[in-house]
Amino acid sequence: MSLASRTRLAALLAAVSVGVAGVTTWAYGRESERGAATAGAIVQPSVTEGSALQVVAHPDDDLFFMNPDLSRSIATGIKVTTVYLTSGESDGRNEAHSPHLDDAAGPADRAAYAEARQNGIRGAYAQMATGDRTSAWQRRSVPTAGGGSAEVDVLVARPEVNLVWMQLREARSISGDNPDSLRGLWDGRIPALGAQLTSGTPVEQPFSYTKDQAISAIADVFAQYRPTTIRTQDPTPGRTRGGAFLDHQDHMYGARFVQAAAERYAQLTDRPHFSVQNYMSYQNTSLPPTLDRQTAEEKLGYLKTYAWMDHDDWCGSPAGCGDRKTATRPTGAGWNQTIRYSRGDGTSWMTEGVAGRLWAFAVLDGRMAYWSRSGPKAPWQGPRFLAGTGIDAGATTVRLPDGRIAVFATRTTLGPTPRDYGRALVYCVQDEADGAFGPWQSLGTPDPDTADASVTTAIGAPAAAVDPAGRLTVYVRDSRRTLRARTQTAPDGAFGAWQSLGGAGLLGDPVTATDGSGRRHVYAATSGSVLAWVQPTPDAPLTGAFATGLPQTTGVLSVRPEGDGVRLFFRRPGSGTVGTSLATAGGATPEFSPVAEAGGAGGYGAVGVAGPLLAGRTGSGTVGVAGAGGPQSWQESRMLYTGAPSGVADRSGTAVAAALGLDADLHIVTPAGPAGAQPPGDRIPSPWHRAVQPRMLAQARER
Template sequence: MPLSEGEAALLDTSSPRGDQPTVHVQICAHLDDDLYFMNPDLQRAVRSGDEVLSIFLTAGEDDGKNALPDSVKYRNAPRDFSGYYGARVHGSQAAYAHMSGKDRSASWIHETVGLASGALAEHVFLEDAPHIGLILFSLAKRSRTGAVSSLHHLWEERIDQQDTLLRADSPITSVQQFTKADLIEDLAQLLVGLRPHVVRTLNPLPQKSAEAEGDVTSHDHREHEASALFAHAAIDRARRHGLSTTMLTYRGYENKYWPSNLDKTRLQEKHLTLTVYGRGRPNQPGDRKVGDAVRKRPYGNSCAVRRNTGAISLLRTTDGSCYAVGSLSASPVMWVPGASPSPEMQVAPDSLPGARILSDLAIVSSSRGLEVFALRSQSDEPLRRRTLEVVSARGSLQEGFTPWTTLGNPYERKAWYKQFGIGAPAAALGGDDRSYVFVRNFGSGLSCRIADKEGTWGKWLDLGGADLDTDLTTITSPDGCVHVFGNTPEGILCWSQEMSGGGFSVKLLKVGPPAGPPDVSLTDGGDFLVFWRTAESGEVGVIRMSPLDGNYTPPQLIGWGAGGTGRIAVTADPRQPATWLATRNAHGMAEFVCLLGDNLASVRRGIIPLPIIGGLAWAQTQDGQPLLATVTPIGNLMFCPTNS
């Protein structure tokens, strides 16, 4: 069957990617997941004029009642599964029209898309802005025989296949069926055709808890988790066909356990978009289960990227060489700018061995060479048969890297669900040339493995702590002691060695609720400057901390960073007693500030007018000028000047 014009454009692979606008793809379970958990990032992409396509795997028909639960209308509402699914589609159309600056009555075109499995999906796009669209797989919670099914059941192989739900205004008129293998292959086909620069998913490994052995509770919706697992499996398949993309995984319902990282303005914009989704289009009501009730749901009050995805780890070795590591298409990569990064320089990535990386990478340089660390998942099996492990590789691009060596998991011989509670690895090199790797553990404390000078790893150690988030920051003080920082809902936890190679003690830095992980720099006097975003504003706070006794100054705000989200990148200036900070601002662009001296007076501020997809890191020219590094849409590491 020949492709329609819209379908051919959707799956076109003829034009070179570099000639296209930035392409953003979201893969979600439900028609409001993107609005709840990926905004304002998604809205910025839509408003920028970039190509935006959101793929929804399920119909999300729930109980078929399009009314707010516990209301009189809900009690009297009929069960209409197809009708409620239609309302969710109308809501999504209204929301995307609103985000693009159009009226919610804007016209949409509906087409079918033939998939690799032979099944059909629906492609819906704005008539006046065809670069903004949706793809609907329409998987139903009930089969045609009435049996209960779900995306989670399909991933876990509790069912062999899942039926779709028909909708009145869809061009698809017959029920489609998808197996697990079909869905992975079909998503991979779409990704290869679209060649997205960025793919957003939900968290494939949300935190889990257990009241008793076998009674496991996920902190997120099981279909959110399953949609992310399908997405990651498809990206891995598409990678084998040349896909190179930045992946960002977002926290879902887990947001309600953490302070909000959005300021009032961004939160109001998000609530307005969700309200439009609830109201739908003229004469086509939206999802009334959302609507005006959105403000009561705290899981929508953040936009939080998890497990450090999209970040860059950058270091300079003792011989002056500069290295950066990260991941593209869930595969590890390294950028090597050499000894002389310069403004406007772009460096293409080199692949490292291995794949299916579920976090970005940490890197240290020791007498044994470069050592790289990541999280790896080994299979697409159901959760009880999957593994999640910290892995390490050692070497250089010139001489090659060793194959990935597993460092295991603090819980590999314990209850299966506990291994999925670990966070992204952070690494440090102690003054005694020993390598350290740290992860947040299932108990929300800190676990560590240490390699001796010959590179032999010891056992996993539990360093204590509680309520720790997944992403960590490490720093080694001038006396060779390793320090680890991470955020909790109440403040910042700091683990410190009292002597190089010694044990760790932990203390809570009472700075108020942070909106994300801290970053740390070293002053000329040997103190630490600890920076973090404050909850509900994003403004950056700071304390000065002594690495010797752990004492710290009262927290203060620096008058910078409000409205932004994401991690802060910090570096000391080798030319003067100054500290440079960079982050993503309220408009999604890179913003930097230079703070001078002990009083941290702001002496230079600037904005780099480029949308930031992933993370930021600092490098330096040969004469010590700070350069801001970020990954471009095509995967190059780019260095931006800060002297203008």
């Protein structure tokens, strides 16, 4: 990024900061790091740190699909910034769409409707941050690295809350073939995409961006705000059997622009580490609710503010104070009851190698990072990085019989042309136990080769297993929502062809575990229940899919071996409580114990299992722990996190749970007391804390 582009946005900060007391500096991440580093090596309980930046296609995508993560991040006081790629001008009428609406009902005014949506967003953010939707904003026009201008709004009472309006033209259709759109720009069907300026914006001159200029403009925003967590939509939601996109085209292609901008931003050296979290959008319509009633109602309250439900003139704008289209259905299609991650929701990213050696993996800066600990009393070290870029959020690990670790992920290739865009399963293996990792190797995709990357890239996250001989098998949900598998023909050898294991309508990613008798189990959720594939004997082929009779879940599963069976953990729709059932495979089909409650009320997302500990999101959104042996309340921390927690019980019996904070750092918790002691209820765990203490991290950087 050029010095000139940095200077432009830095100048904005100086302009916006005038008269605003207590403005947080752009170097927030650095200041936080310096303060922590001087605190010494004393273990400090984890709190939410870093900065979060959301990038969405339209005003309201954040409120519908990223809340309550968004409102809870604002409540912590960290820097929170949202970038809107398009103006969301639609048909230019601030009322519900009607096929009978014509100019007799009032002329279309896209600039005014876009401004009304801006007003609604400012009111919703002010309400989230201060409780007062009329709280004042300072608004400025800022030159961008793409050669255009963006509007930047700073909340005066909470200047760490910023909104950035790129004001590009939207597609004005969910799936329609409109070249003047982010999709057309990405695919090279138009040389440049023009702006749709809102009425009242401080941006005075129209502009347009080429594809490269749009990527540069977004990357420049990243460079100035220095986020440690980037939130965006799903770049690969896929299509229906009829060919329609499963999501709005602006959501999908906007997320691809974010991928490209994040890749460009990652090339800078003067920045903090960052993670990426992807969110599901329209697909939530037909899926079970994930939020408890109280959280869903709170989310709905912010949507009602945005929708301008009361029609009071609280903003003083002739364009209106919110989005009256949304006012006809502020819940969306049940979206106020739901939040889902489309990537990075797996819990198997932590494992033990040789005895006592723990490994944890997470994607930072588009690369696979890892932390390790050589023994129960040894310090953690990291993050260190495997070679290679383009790695998507999420990791799956498995231990080979000789103690080596294999890591699985998916990787996105952007390429110079739209045809080059693609996503594949990849894996790498240690050369020897405790040794260096080899290069990433591609397993391709189970979907057929086609020019339509929106289909071939709509795969899930992998699950991996290893047999006693050391042969690896990877399982993945394909774009048709069925289960596919690929197995090595020999230990450390090539993988055979993709095999179809059936199943239909898979919602969540598969999970796998091997029971005490050596039989492998694989499970995947549907929208109504859970399907199972099980080996009838240890050496037999996997059979299934079997109906389990288990109740509806929110779609994310976790599993751990338990005696001659495996125990499943899942969230209950509409409440977030954790249910559990023990699966045994003694007969022709697996049998399941009655579902029992396993961990505290509320929360959403996957639950990590670390021996006798459960780790997951509490009702307040923070990471917490509970006992897996019976109903327990979550013991909450003060830290929000991204993705899903993971955990492992090492061979000494010590459980360690881990989560990636919004600061892009690894945080861990272990039970207090001797190895093998019971978790909460009987023993209080140590507080969540950074795995690598700040002083050690600072010394490592100095070296």
